[in-house]
Amino acid sequence: MSTSVASTTLAYCQYVNPQWARLLDVLGMNVEYRRCQGIHLTTTEDIVLKDFLSGYCVHNIGHNHPRVVAALVEELERNGPAMLQSHVPQLAGELAARLCQLAGSSLSKVFFASSGSEGIEATIKFARATTGRNGLVAAKGAFHGLTCGALSLMEGSFWSEGFGPLLPDTHQVPFNDLDALETVLRSKKIAAFIVEPVQAEAGIYTPKEDYLIRAQELCRKYGTLFVLDEVQTGMFRTGPFLAFQHWKLDPDMVILAKALSGGLVPVGAVLMTETIYDSVYSSLRRAIIHTSTFGENHLAMRAGLATLDVLLEENLGQNAIERGHQLRAGLRAIAGEYEMIAEIRGIGLLCGIAFQAPHGFLLRSSFEAFRKVHPALFGQMLVRHLFLREHILTQICGNNFMVLKAAPPLNASTADIEQFLHAFANMMKSIHHSTAFWTEALNIARKAVNI
Numbered sequence: 236m237s238t239s240v241a242s243t244t245l246a247y248c249q250y251v252n253p254q255w256a257r258l259l260d261v262l263g264m265n266v267e268y269r270r271c272q273g274i275h276l277t278t279t280e281d282i283v284l285k286d287f288l289s290g291y292c293v294h295n296i297g298h299n300h301p302r303v304v305a306a307l308v309e310e311l312e313r314n315g316p317a318m319l320q321s322h323v324p325q326l327a328g329e330l331a332a333r334l335c336q337l338a339g340s341s342l343s344k345v346f347f348a349s350s351g352s353e354g355i356e357a358t359i360k361f362a363r364a365t366t367g368r369n370g371l372v373a374a375k376g377a378f379h380g381l382t383c384g385a386l387s388l389m390e391g392s393f394w395s396e397g398f399g400p401l402l403p404d405t406h407q408v409p410f411n412d413l414d415a416l417e418t419v420l421r422s423k424k425i426a427a428f429i430v431e432p433v434q435a436e437a438g439i440y441t442p443k444e445d446y447l448i449r450a451q452e453l454c455r456k457y458g459t460l461f462v463l464d465e466v467q468t469g470m471f472r473t474g475p476f477l478a479f480q481h482w483k484l485d486p487d488m489v490i491l492a493k494a495l496s497g498g499l500v501p502v503g504a505v506l507m508t509e510t511i512y513d514s515v516y517s518s519l520r521r522a523i524i525h526t527s528t529f530g531e532n533h534l535a536m537r538a539g540l541a542t543l544d545v546l547l548e549e550n551l552g553q554n555a556i557e558r559g560h561q562l563r564a565g566l567r568a569i570a571g572e573y574e575m576i577a578e579i580r581g582i583g584l585l586c587g588i589a590f591q592a593p594h595g596f597l598l599r600s601s602f603e604a605f606r607k608v609h610p611a612l613f614g615q616m617l618v619r620h621l622f623l624r625e626h627i628l629t630q631i632c633g634n635n636f637m638v639l640k641a642a643p644p645l646n647a648s649t650a651d652i653e654q655f656l657h658a659f660a661n662m663m664k665s666i667h668h669s670t671a672f673w674t675e676a677l678n679i680a681r682k683a684v685n686i
């Protein structure tokens with residue numbers, strides 16, 4: 236596959252983010268795409284890749300689903316009201332009603348935004364308004380977005396370094412640790428516990444069976460709101476509409492984004508209880524106390540409605556469960572043969588392959604050599620190998636470089652999963668039984684030294 240920078244990317248490099256293009260170049264992934272449809276990405280050289288990343292769980296219905304594209308075209312051709320900011324956007328009402336019906340539980344109002352981070356920011360404000368408290372607690376390793384409020388929930392300096400002071404009175408506790416959570420909640424100064432039901436960028440960690448229900452009980456006990464970030468886990472990614480439905484939870488707020496509008500229009504949503512709505516929008520004077528210009532825009536709303544139709548009519552939640560079982564069973568069968576695979580984990584089509592340092596001397600010295608260059612280098616070599624050799628797009632987790640993520644669109648077929656398993660087995664063979672993977676990686680490492 237030719238991966239040189241095409242002239243059409245020059246403007247991007249000059250005017251947007253040359254470092255991003257450079258990184259893709261180093262990884263050998265700077266290719267141009269001609270057509271993206273379903274799970275398939277076709278390059279200008281007519282190479283067809285399979286997408287096992289889904290834009291970090293944006294493309295639950297696959298790329299450019301014809302029904303959502305048609306709904307958007309129809310909406311544009313209608314020449315209806317858009318962005319008047321002076322009328323009641325009916326589509327927002329329709330979409331909110333469907334989201335609340337599908338969510339069940341006590342969630343009965345929706346605030347619409349244009350991204351996941353914006354949804355997180357809203358939950359921080361709403362939780363403070365409802366409880367009269369300022370404190371926030373989140374789980375270690377979580378990824379909630381890169382705006383200042385969302386960043387304040389995340390541990391470690393990588394994402395926040397150089398960006399100045401963040402929100403005070405924020406805490407992080409280990410995921411799955413109820414004692415640590417209770418210790419923080421006991422102060423009764425915490426407005427909300429914000430947590431992903433299945434941690435995605437932390438390394439695809441599923442909760443212990445009773446963790447979330449007991450965390451919810453602790454929140455109720457100490458007057459803290461229980462808030463679920465379902466930006467990656469929502470929209471049938473793990474099987475049910477929302478992951479919390481696995482454990483029959485009753486959260487105070489849920490954040491959705493990414494897949495909600497079929498990957499075609501920016502969107503975000505906060506589902507909340509009546510009590511929270513009443514605390515924030517408590518009078519006529521406060522009718523627009525928290526809004527966002529593009530929040531209820533007709534294209535995002537129309538795309539959201541069409542996306543729900545596709546997810547439900549094509550029964551993609553069930554397919555996520557079945558293909559997820561197939562994927563993990565296949566990966567576990569392969570994993571047994573290789574010392575570098577520590578664990579296969581996940582739920583539905585949110586799957587993680589956790590790697591570990593090898594024990595054998597030869598593999599270990601190569602592995603350590605380029606871990607010293609950059610902690611993400613090994614993981615990125617896996618991604619690069621799958622991309623260039625096997626024509627599969629994946630990524631490693633943003634906060635855990637030793638976990639490779641496999642999260643294809645929810646309409647992935649049995650054959651798509653088989654192709655991934657075959658590709659993965661080939662890669663594992665090269666890692667363990669040939670020197671090519673490691674020498675190539677060291678050449679990349681040399682180029683990457685300055686990253």
Ligand SMILES: Cc1ncc(COP(=O)(O)O)c(C=O)c1O
Pocket residue numbers: 291349350351352353355378379380381431435436464465466467492493
């Ligand atoms: C779990 C989770 N929450 C929030 C966000 C932030 O969403 P956005 O990038 O749309 O602001 C992300 C983004 O990857 C996410 O994975």
